[in-house]
Amino acid sequence: MTLIELGLYFALLSLLTFGGLSSVIPEMQRYIVDVKGWTTAAEFMHLFAVAQAAPGPNVLFTSLIGYRVAGIAGSLVALLGLCAPAAALTWVVSTLWERVGDSPWRTIIRRALAPLVVGLTFAGGYIIATPHTPDWRLWLIALATAAGVLRTRVNPLWLLAGGAVLGGLLL
């Protein structure tokens, strides 16, 4: 039953993941931690951290949630659930696209989505950095990393390593 629930939930989320995984993180956390109690808020954050240390699209985080909830089968169901509906939509749209060519609607849609993606991506960062009540140490690490991305050209992997060191020292 859990497997079916997991698959259906991620399939539903799939069609909302504009701008990537970050925009659905708050919703995932709400459902998995608050509604279902499948993980604690701290564990949710830890699994997110583990996914950050892996290569590949960051939607792989869903496979860790699935793994935690229902083992290897859960990891595959969650990942496929999150990817399959979006992939099917891409298939259909790309067929139309190569037939119709460019259209003003693409610009309209892109502009309409941009503010949503910004607001939701920031919400994703906020939720991850605030698993319980706000903790200045977590926010310090988050803001230092953000500054590193915005002010330097260093590979984000080094910034994550910096976060690991700061975490070990401060927490």
Place this chain on the structure above:
Amino acid sequence: MAVTPVDQHDSTPRVGTPPHTLGELFLGFLSIGARSFGGVLPSAHYVMVEQRHWLTPEEFTETIGLCQVLPGPNIGNAAILLGKRWLGLRGAVVAFLGLFALPYLWVLTLALLYTRWAARPLVSAVVTGVGASGAGLFMATAVKLGRPIARKPAAVVLMAGCFVAVAIGRVSLLVVMPIAVIVGLYFSRRNML
């Protein structure tokens, strides 16, 4: 990422030369997945444009641009779109599997190690630090994407509305997203975004 010299006879190709076999396609996407530490977009560009010349830089930008208006992982969608264009349904499936195979095994291995050591306070502190750092990556992405539209009042209202509803109010995205999309399209059609 280090820039490696490309073939001398092939400095500015006008159209890409797509992979001919499923094997070639699979290995290309396997390589994208394997080298994508710290971001999958740069490695996709490196493998498909600079190394294998499957796409020109313009074709790459065009493809990613289309994938960005669709839901789902951008590069995952690109794997479907390009695999399909080059080798049909089997191409789409093979490209997608190639992209995810190695990162999936890697992340699962990390999760096993984490489960084994999570009880140690130092491990927990380090992992929490990485999580906070990952949150910072999202914040930086939001700032980068937000800068060009931060002067438009309608955009600011939408950004703030989405953030407050979802992060502070904890309203379900299943409610917020449809409303925000409708409002966004309304503003966008009137050139307010």
